[in-house]
Amino acid sequence: MSNRNSTILDVFEEQINALTPQLNGAANSAGYQARKLAFDTFKEHGFPTRKNEEYRYTPLGKALEESFADFTTNPAIDYSKIKEKELPVFSGNTIVFINGTYDETMSQLTEKNNLEIIISKSQKDLIENASLASGEEDAFSGLNLALATSGCQINVEKGAVIEESINIIHITCAADGKVMANCRHEVNIGENAQAKITEIFLGSGDQAAFTNSVMEVSLAHHAILEHYKVGLDSDHELRIDNTRIQQQNNSVLHTVNVNFGGKMIRNNLNITLNGEHCETNLDGLYMPVAKGTIDNHTVVDHRLPNSNSNELYKGIIGKQATGVFNGKVFVRQDAQKTNAFQSNNNILLADTATINTKPQLEIWADDVKCTHGCTTGQMDKEQLFYLRARGIDKESAQKLLLKAFAEEVIEKIKDEVLRARVAAILEEKLDS
């Protein structure tokens, strides 16, 4: 559709219509129905606007309308334009998606008998692998359900310990045209199993890109998961990530989400504690630059007693950039003896930088320990003066302080290789 008068809705409708004939045989499946319902719902409600409290600071729909109303198809992949050198070298299973399509050449899958990795290369695969079954409330998740054409399903068997990180790399290469990518992943960590998953979002090219990704995670009893996300988006990237995690009794989750740059990045992280004695650690660092926005919406829903959650999100907001933090913690009536801690700290680098932060604790149980704190400020002048009075130039002193501020989150990454890599990226970003 190169029609100038088309709308973003026409663009999506066109994509849906193009996908339908490929679903031969699956048209009667529950997945197909879910997909159809999701798109109908999306059409009815459209994108959330600024009036919608949840998307007040992140008008992704408007941004899409502006950049993608003339979108037709993704350009052919030009490997020479992918900034491979920016990719950390991974030794474990690595699943690569380029512009929303599974890429066999760059991926490396090594078989393990207690680990199953199922790759979906088409919407039909996704339907057959039952990854498209769930209903969707979020408009973007619904859109993803309707349009996703690839993804992976990672199943870690009961009792298995997978030491090497399983890596999912999303590359958008918008050098030769605009790019849209919809991926949908599923992760199931079996009872008493342990695994590490690292997701990298890498963007390049100076054209607009839109990535809409969904990940459903389930942790069975006593499962332990380290889950890392690193966003290295281009200045033209619009990206929304919907991650939903379910935790059963005694499961442990460490999730760290680090984002550098991008035009408009939205992270929806929803964690539901459907078990007792769960441990949930969720940490994030966001450094929007130029006129970019990074928005983190997190939900921790304590439904049963005796669980702990710890949340630390930190933002360094560049000159004209915007950071958003919205952290909801629900402690349901049954969730007695819950410990829930949340903290959000921000440093604004200029008067023109913006942060919108909103901690939201809703507590129905009466025997709980919950705290939340939020700080926002400029760089500490006393600290800066102290370092300068020791002979360190202003710029280096600022960098030292920002690095220390950000490192509190980076230190939560337990995987040494990734932690070193992210620390190096931080250093680079602070230099620029």
Next chain:
Amino acid sequence: MLAIKNLKASVEGSEILKGINLEVKPGEVHAIMGPNGSGKSTLASVLAGREEYDVDGGTVTFEGKNLLDLSPEDRARAGIFLAFQYPVEIPGVSTTNFLKASVNQVREYRGLGELDAVEFLKEMKEKMKIVDIDQALLRRSLNEGFSGGEKKRNEIFQMAMLEPKLAILDETDSGLDIDALRIVANGVNALKSKDNATIVITHYQRLLDYIVPDFVHVLYKGKIVKSGTKQLAFELEERGYDWIKEEHPDSTQDQIPA
């Protein structure tokens, strides 16, 4: 080495230093005493280059340079060291962590080569002995959870590492018990030489039992109203500051912030 002439300074529009004159020569120890709010800490801050203070008049020459033209970092590199009255906490930055950058930037300014990691560590170990400070402390976030004594020992340790020409000790004795005071004072004395000088700012005479001054100055309402030898410090200890106040009722009535 240091010549302060008719120095006037204010903060947020209120005048605090009202014409200070002071000359410090290599090898000398000067004590500046005075009641609370007389402007002692302001003088230290202005010399170190704290930006909240406005210099309204006068000159400060340090080794032939106009000190007031230099940034705080250049003052430090040129050889001024301020031991802070209230050393700031910096979460996530350890002493070891910033001091390497600090020492090397100072060395570069002085035309000396950079210290590599091994040389730096060797230097640190040597200087740690001077104030009996533990390496574990130097690896912790700066001043976070440090006791008063640990904070001040760390200040003097940094002084030892940076080898300043002029050290300004801003109420280094405040909050220290006698043992900590002795360690800190011994550290300062160990670093003394005929080429460097020290300005000791204090409210009480006790510190001067350990760091013996060549000159004692009394700062009152933004001016040095009396200068003498260490005898003056004893006199102040005995008689308090009231007689100074009585001798100088002419100064304006307004309260001077600390």
